[in-house]
Amino acid sequence: MKRFLKIGLLLVFVALVAWVFVYLYKQSKAAPTVYETETPFKTNIIKKTVATGSVVPRKEIAIKPQESGIITALFVEPGELVKKGDMIARIQIIPEMVQVNEAESRVNKARMAFENAEADFNRMKDLFEQNVIAISEFQSEELRFKTSREDLQAAENHLQLIQEGVTKKMGAKTNTVIRSTIDGMVLDVPVEEGNSVIKSNAFNDGTTVAMVADMSEMVFEGKVDETEVGKIKEGMHLLMTIGAVENEMFDAYLEYISPKGVEEGGAIQFEIKAAVKLKEQQFIRAGYSANADIVLDRRDSVLAVNEKVLQFSGDSVFVEVETEDQVFEKRLVETGLSDGLNIELLNGLKEEEKVKVPTI
CATH class of the missing domain: 2.40.30.170 (Efflux pump adaptor protein, beta barrel domain)
Known part of the structure; x- marks a missing residue:
């Protein structure tokens, strides 16, 4: 019984050793490498940056006021379409007291000159109607009277412009209404009612009331x-x-x-x-x-390959073409335009040939 047990253990040991040798042999034998292949194809090659x-x-305009003052009304909001001349906002002019004082003084002087010229004119008119003075004297006095009247009117208009930004003769034309200078869309209205705005001048670019763009x-x-x-x-x-x-x-x-x-x-x-x-x-x-x-x-509709199949040796470019199953030969090729992924083939390959994809 013991003899059969020893023989059995010996056979198991021999089988185990044989299995180990077979396993190590298979592990040491490298598996053949199978390379992938690709074929050239027709495509468009576009090189771009x-x-x-x-x-x-293209046209974006900053609308600014013609006079300094306070915004009393806004007529548009961002996103609205406006035409050239449409009202954007209205301002109330806050005049400088120095300018107002000078304008009032000018009005007073012009009024006194006018009243004096008017009295002289009426007196000369009576004398002319009585044939006491010549027509040339009367016409000179009439010219002085009309000139003083125009001076008074100009002084009053100047004062009204300083105080209100508009005169009666101007009608709808006024510097207190800010209008669009182009057709377009309101992109932004960076001011609100009650904000102070400044007109453009030599020392200030002015306050932007609205941005309008085509x-x-x-x-x-x-x-x-x-x-x-x-x-x-x-x-x-x-x-x-x-x-x-x-x-x-x-x-x-x-x-x-x-x-x-x-x-x-x-x-x-x-x-x-x-x-x-x-x-x-x-x-x-x-x-x-x-x-x-x-x-x-x-390049449109040209023969191309993926750049990964190219191999380089100095200044030469070549690929490995499959001649038999998993058998390849090196062949020089001439390349053209590349888009970073695919590259144009000028010479060296045909569309039906298979090209080896090198392993990294």
């Missing part, structure tokens, strides 16, 4: 890096995408490239502007952020 920026109206004509304003600015020129086609408008592309055409760059984040950036082509009745809000792809060059 990206400019980031925003979409703004929203039918939009412009893309962006920045291009100095490494790319030399490759673009006016008239180039841009493909623009707006972050707030999903799944839609806009056409734009480059119309301005700044001659001077500005340093931003350690790199020199050049400003560009492009006219955006909007569809009929399409509305784009001012200030939307946008990206514009500037088409530097393109």
